[in-house]
Amino acid sequence: MDRFRMIFQYFQSNSESVMNGICGLLALASVKMYTSFDFSCPCLPQYNMAYGLGIMFVPPVILFLCGLILNRQSLVMLEEWRRPQGRRKKDLAVIRYMCSSIMQRAMVAPVVWIIVTLLDGKCLICAFSGSMDPEKFVGFANVSTAQVQQLLAKVPCKDDELMRNNTSRKAVSRYLRCWSQALGWTILLILIIAAFLARWLRPCFNQATLLQARHWSNYIDIEQKIFEETCCEHSRLFAHKCILHFFESMRQEIKLHSFTLPREGEGAEGEEDLLCGITDQDQVNKLLKTWYCEKPPLDVS
Amino acid sequence: MDKFRMIFQFFQSNQESFMNGICGIMALASTQMYSAFDFNCPCLPHYNLAYGLGILLVPPFILFLLGFVLNNNISMLAEEWRRPQGQRGKDPDVLRYMFCSMAQRAMIAPVVWVSVTLLDGKCITCAFCTSVPVETLGNASHPRLSQGEIQRVLARIPCKEIYNGQQLIANEVAVRYLRCISQALGWCFVLLMTTLAFLVRSLRPCFSQAAFLKSRYWSHYIDIERKLFDETCAEHARSFAKVCIQQFFEGMSTDLVAARCHLPRKAPADAGEAAEKLLGITDWGTMNMALKSWHRCKPPLHLYPPALPSGNGWAGEGQPPTHPSAPRRETAAYYSWV
Numbered sequence: 001m002d003r004f005r006m007i008f009q010y011f012q013s014n015s016e017s018v019m020n021g022i023c024g025l026l027a028l029a030s031v032k033m034y035t036s037f038d039f040s041c042p043c044l045p046q047y048n049m050a051y052g053l054g055i056m057f058v059p060p061v062i063l064f065l066c067g068l069i070l071n072r073q074s075l076v077m078l079e080e081w082r083r084p085q086g087r088r089k090k091d092l093a094v095i096r097y098m099c100s101s102i103m104q105r106a107m108v109a110p111v112v113w114i115i116v117t118l119l120d121g122k123c124l125i126c127a128f129s130g131s132m133d134p135e136k137f138v139g140f141a142n143v144s145t146a147q148v149q150q151l152l153a154k155v156p157c158k159d160d161e162l163m164r165n166n167t168s169r170k171a172v173s174r175y176l177r178c179w180s181q182a183l184g185w186t187i188l189l190i191l192i193i194a195a196f197l198a199r200w201l202r203p204c205f206n207q208a209t210l211l212q213a214r215h216w217s218n219y220i221d222i223e224q225k226i227f228e229e230t231c232c233e234h235s236r237l238f239a240h241k242c243i244l245h246f247f248e249s250m251r252q253e254i255k256l257h258s259f260t261l262p263r264e265g266e267g268a269e270g271e272e273d274l275l276c277g278i279t280d281q282d283q284v285n286k287l288l289k290t291w292y293c294e295k296p297p298l299d300v301s
Numbered sequence: 302m303d304k305f306r307m308i309f310q311f312f313q314s315n316q317e318s319f320m321n322g323i324c325g326i327m328a329l330a331s332t333q334m335y336s337a338f339d340f341n342c343p344c345l346p347h348y349n350l351a352y353g354l355g356i357l358l359v360p361p362f363i364l365f366l367l368g369f370v371l372n373n374n375i376s377m378l379a380e381e382w383r384r385p386q387g388q389r390g391k392d393p394d395v396l397r398y399m400f401c402s403m404a405q406r407a408m409i410a411p412v413v414w415v416s417v418t419l420l421d422g423k424c425i426t427c428a429f430c431t432s433v434p435v436e437t438l439g440n441a442s443h444p445r446l447s448q449g450e451i452q453r454v455l456a457r458i459p460c461k462e463i464y465n466g467q468q469l470i471a472n473e474v475a476v477r478y479l480r481c482i483s484q485a486l487g488w489c490f491v492l493l494m495t496t497l498a499f500l501v502r503s504l505r506p507c508f509s510q511a512a513f514l515k516s517r518y519w520s521h522y523i524d525i526e527r528k529l530f531d532e533t534c535a536e537h538a539r540s541f542a543k544v545c546i547q548q549f550f551e552g553m554s555t556d557l558v559a560a561r562c563h564l565p566r567k568a569p570a571d572a573g574e575a576a577e578k579l580l581g582i583t584d585w586g587t588m589n590m591a592l593k594s595w596h597r598c599k600p601p602l603h604l605y606p607p608a609l610p611s612g613n614g615w616a617g618e619g620q621p622p623t624h625p626s627a628p629r630r631e632t633a634a635y636y637s638w639v
Contacts, residue, residue, distance in 0.1 A: 037420065042481035043474070044438070051481050058488045065495045069502055078506040160473060231518055232525075239526035243533055275540050281602030284541070291530065292380075294387030 015073065015221050019105055022070050026109040030063055034116050041126035041156040045149050048156070052127025056117050060110030067106030074102050076221050094220070097213035111191065118184030121177035122156070129155040132172055139168025241300040249296070250287050251277035320406055323371060327410040331364055335417050342427035342459040346452045349459075353428025357418050361411030368407025374399060374524065381523055395523070398516035405501075412494050419487030422480040423459070429479060430458040438478060439470030541604065549600045553591050554581035 042051055068074050077098040080090070117123045132155075134140035134148045143151060154160045155172045163169045202210065254277055278284055343352055369375050378399045381391070418424050431452050433439075446454070446469075454466035458475050466472075505513060558581070582588055 038422075040422075040477055040480050040484070042477050044478065044481075047478075047481055051485065054485060054488065058492055062488075062492050062495050065499045069495070069499055075502070075506060078503055079510060082507045082510070157473070157477065161471070232521060235518060235522040236525050236529070239522060239529045242526065243530050247533070275537065275544070275604070278537065279541070279544070279604035284537075284602075288534075293385045295384065295389040297388045 015218070015225075019071055019073060019101075023067070023105045023108050026063060026067055026070070027112045030059075030109045030113045031116055033059070034113060034120075039122050039126075041122070043154045043157040043160060045130055045153045048130050048153055049127050052123045052125075056114065056123045056127070060113050063109040063113060064106050067109055068102065071102055071105060073098060073217075073221060076224055077102060079224075080220055091213075091216060093209055093213045094216045097210070098217045098220075101217075115184050115188050118180050118187065121180040124180035124183075125173055125176040126156045128176055129153065129172055132176075137168040137171050139166055139171075238298075238300060242296055242298070245300060246291070246296045247276045247278070247287075250283075250290065254278065254283055320372065320374075320402075324368075324406045324409050327364065327368060327371070328413045331360075331410040331414045332417055334360070335414060335421075340423050340427075342423070344457045344460040344463065346431060346449075346456045349430060349456055350428050353424045353426075357415065357424045357428070361414045364410040364414060365407050368410055369403065372403050372406065374403055377524060377527060378403065380527075392516075392519060394512060394516045395519045398513070399520050402520075416487055416491050416494075419483050419490060422483040425483035425486070426476060426479040427459045429482075430475065431455045433458070433470065433475045433478065435470050438474050440468055541602075544604050545600060545602070548604060549595065550580040550582065550591065552600070553587075553594060557581065557587060557590075 037055075039055065041048060077095060080098070081095050083090075130149060130153045132140075132152055134143065134152065140148055140151060151162065152172070154163050155169050157163060158169075278287055338356075340356065343349060378396065381399070382396055384391075433455060435451070435455070451469070454464075454469055455475075457464045457466065458472060458479075461472055464472050582591055
């Protein structure tokens with residue numbers, strides 16, 4: 001239990017950790033989305049390319065935008081960028097640092113989608129089966145030009161009546177899948193090498209500036225959080241005071257208008273009771289009605 | 302157990318987190334509802350469109366309204382909107398902020414439903430199967446059927462078991478075509494919604510940040526003020542009830558003394574507080590009378606300074622006392638800051 005609470009608090013306290021957590025969740029969501037999505041290639045000549053490439057590139061854009069939306073730091077960065085200068089100078093290095101860290105995190109889920117798509121192969125088979133050279137495959141070599149486009153377009157659909165027992169279909173499919181997986185692994189390798197180099201070589205360039213930028217970007221984030229918390233506290237105290245003033249003013253009004261003799265022992269006002277002089281059904285009703293019809297002004301001076 | 306309490310407290314403490322939690326739950330509920338729903342296309346020419354579009358558009362509308370209903374802040378918004386101005390001005394920015402944030406949260410579940418429906422494809426297949434381009438996809442050399450016949454045959458596309466137009470157009474071809482269109486529409490819809498959300502969120506700091514901070518503060522303030530007022534009223538009601546009941550028992554005690562000409566038995570000095578708490582009601586018969594009187598004739602909602610003997614536990618109306626000579630000390634014990 002304590003361990004859980006500690007982990008929870010750790011993630012909450014460090015905003016970078018929270019961002020990393022969200023990033024990881026989005027990557028997992030991207031894989032889950034791909035596996036639960038029912039890919040069905042239309043197997044028609046003009047539609048295949050559009051569908052295949054659409055499935056490969058549109059969801060990454062969506063995931064990228066989601067990554068930007070869900071990242072609190074992007075709002076903080078925008079505010080810092082657009083605020084009037086006032087008495088605090090704006091440091092472009094900090095804004096650049098924040099921007100690059102946001103972009104890097106937002107790119108993870110789209111890249112995961114694209115790589116999973118390529119390694120699976122269905123998208124590329126669907127998109128490029130119509131662009132194959134029929135001469136290379138025995139089953140399609142002797143078919144008329146008009147027909148061959150139709151046939152090639154049907155390659156991704158295994159259950160189609162024309163394709164069910166066609167061995168050349170399998171050949172085309174395997175060929176395209178091989179290319180797709182090779183592309184996928186190559187991209188993955190390049191990205192990992194790039195990430196590795198970036199991380200290893202970064203300390204060689206401008207380490208001091210980097211430390212400063214990171215410190216101040218954390219500072220801006222924390223400052224904003226604390227400002228929001230302070231505003232919440234303040235509005236709670238403000239509300240408390242306002243309501244007490246309201247009850248007090250009701251008590252005075254009642255004193256003025258009613259003929260109840262003042263209670264003895266005014267000295268005992270020190271034990272201020274919760275009833276605030278409101279001791280009667282009508283008085284309570286009047287208090288509630290006044291609360292609705294005439295809210296007290298926002299002034300507790 | 303502790304874990305749940307902690308998670309619950311976290312969501313509760315931060316009002317916005319709580320709303321986000323509800324929002325997420327509704328989105329999950331919407332996906333669950335869709336997968337649990339048994340879609341049954343009627344496979345008849347004019348009914349298909351109505352059914353398909355109905356399933357696509359009516360549940361999102363219901364989910365949208367539900368999103369508003371489940372949001373506690375809707376009553377707060379209505380109250381703030383309709384209250385008389387009184388001594389406190391009304392700020393339209395605050396109202397707009399509250400409405401926008403509620404509407405944004407309520408939109409999530411309907412958007413999820415529409416996306417899932419489009420990406421699944423059954424609705425669009427059912428609704429538009431009669432509009433499939435038979436000339437391009439089907440068998441052009443098929444003997445001419447009348448338009449009505451063709452419509453009837455095409456309407457059966459979603460129902461594979463009764464489809465009899467395999468010569469006109471293959472079932473799989475038509476289904477794949479419609480599904481492709483449906484999924485393309487679905488992804489475009491999701492892209493559009495995400496872009497809109499992104500623009501709304503990122504353009505705000507560029508244009509009206511100060512006004513936004515102001516509206517957010519005052520809308521939180523209104524919420525907190527309402528909660529605190531409710532708490533204060535509850536405290537007040539508790540004290541009111543305490544004093545009311547206290548005065549009822551005292552009234553009973555006084556009446557009994559007057560009726561039976563008993564001298565109130567002085568409790569022995571060392572019996573202390575416990576004897577005091579008995580309020581002079583010390584036997585079975587008296588207690589029964591007190592209970593019956595409480596049921597038959599509740600005291601008026603009018604507390605007056607304690608003035609024994611004013612003995613009116615059974616009286617219908619209370620009157621302000623003529624000489625408040627009773628020492629406050631006796632009731633001081635019952636005024637406590639709870």
